[in-house]
Amino acid sequence: MENILEINGLCKSYEDFALKDVSFSLPKGFIMGFVGENGSGKTTTIRAILNMAKIDGGKISVFGLDSVTDTIAVKERLGVVFDSLYLAEHLNVRQIEQQLKPFYRDWDSGEFFSRIREFDLPDNRKVGDFSKGMKMKLMIAIALSHKAELIILDEPTSGLDPVARDELLDILAEYIEDENRGVLFSTHITADVERIADYVTILHNGRVWYTGTKDELSESYAVVKGAEEDIPSALKEKLIGFHAYRNGFDALIRTYDLAGISSSLEYEKASIDEILVYIAKEDKHERHSERNAV
């Protein structure tokens, strides 16, 4: 499978945050959900892909091109949807189209206006007066009008009502039907990822915690529950985000660690949401232990 996006060993340090050795790839024809709690490094990674942030190490290839040296060629073929509109809010759709079209060799005005009609966007109203859902659709219409082969969305569904979210996901699902395209979809609303993503990359504290297919992820982790005294000591160390409460405990566990588990413990497949929560709990637990040790 040919990769449309490949990140290898990406490192980027800020005063209070760092991306450490981030590596993942997205094959053509698929949607990748890029998840992680706030501040995990999703936006920094996207900024690095767009060459908006200068990387300290590693390599990013988009369409097989280097994201730094071939940045112009990459951006010709890239569509980006941010969490907020990046256009002049006092202009209407027609004026925006006039502004943007000369920048792209493959801009298709017919396609743009047909998308605008399809998305029910008024072309004579200031875009600043649009609802959040309408703004998202406008950014997608722009991406589709210059025939973007990869769309990167940074938290597009946060703040959207369920209907608008559903519409957006449908648009992405339709877009990906052409198997030569790809979507990288950053979000912390994991239900959206569960619905449309084929691949998932989980970022935690600036590191890749998991990258692979969504099916593999859901097969790989389970939530285990039961009485604390039923946990074999060998298993206890393997529990992620262990949380004890009055009547027992719950934790995340790799499914291959479930072999030979006591029948008194219950377990079920973990959702992406649960995985994120347990990773965060584990992190908090580790920090707590470190503080106690000090």
Add this chain to the structure above:
Amino acid sequence: MRDILNVMRFDFLTAKPLAIGGMIFTVLIFGILSMLFSPIIAVYITFSSMVFVIPLQGIADKNGFNKLYGILPVKRKNITRARFIYIFLVHFLTELLEAVIICIAKFAELYKILPNQNSETMQMVKNSFADTRTTLLALFGIFTLLCLLFAFMEMMGQIFGRENEFKIIMITLGILALIAFGFSVLSEHDLIPVVKLPGLPYTVSGMVKLGIAANAVIFVICLLFGEITANKLARREL
């Protein structure tokens, strides 16, 4: 070059809906006044060119254009360079417009339809229509000053941040005032000889040549400011 033209077009289309009304109003008012009372009044139109420049940075900050600059297939340096050429072009085109209005005013001589042709005031009006040299001096002088000021402010604002713009204006004005005060004190006490500037041309054609030279110099300065700013900003992240 294509990138720079596209970014200039982008800037113009961003400012146009906010600026065009004010510009047309100013051109009409000062155009009519200059036709009737003195061609030199047309020079005030230069001040309206600022409506095409001043709103740009505010719009960019408010609407997150740094994100847009990050996704457009354009070199970042060209985005900065284009802004400075845009500033020059806006002032240059306004200057051309004023020159056309001045020409029309001089040839139309509409002051002749005004009453009291023999009054003292009318004599002054007639004199101003006859004095092309002073009109051209004002035209080129105001263009030079304003274009230079805007390009300088753009450079300072982009390098040091818009929040420091007021401070920069105050410091610049303070330094200029201090230099002028120093010179006046020193020359008053005969501590420095009176500096005699080389004489300005007396003919209209000489003044036009001076104007062309001033335009060329300002264009080069704008390019220079653009290059300095682009190099400084290229080191920062979007």
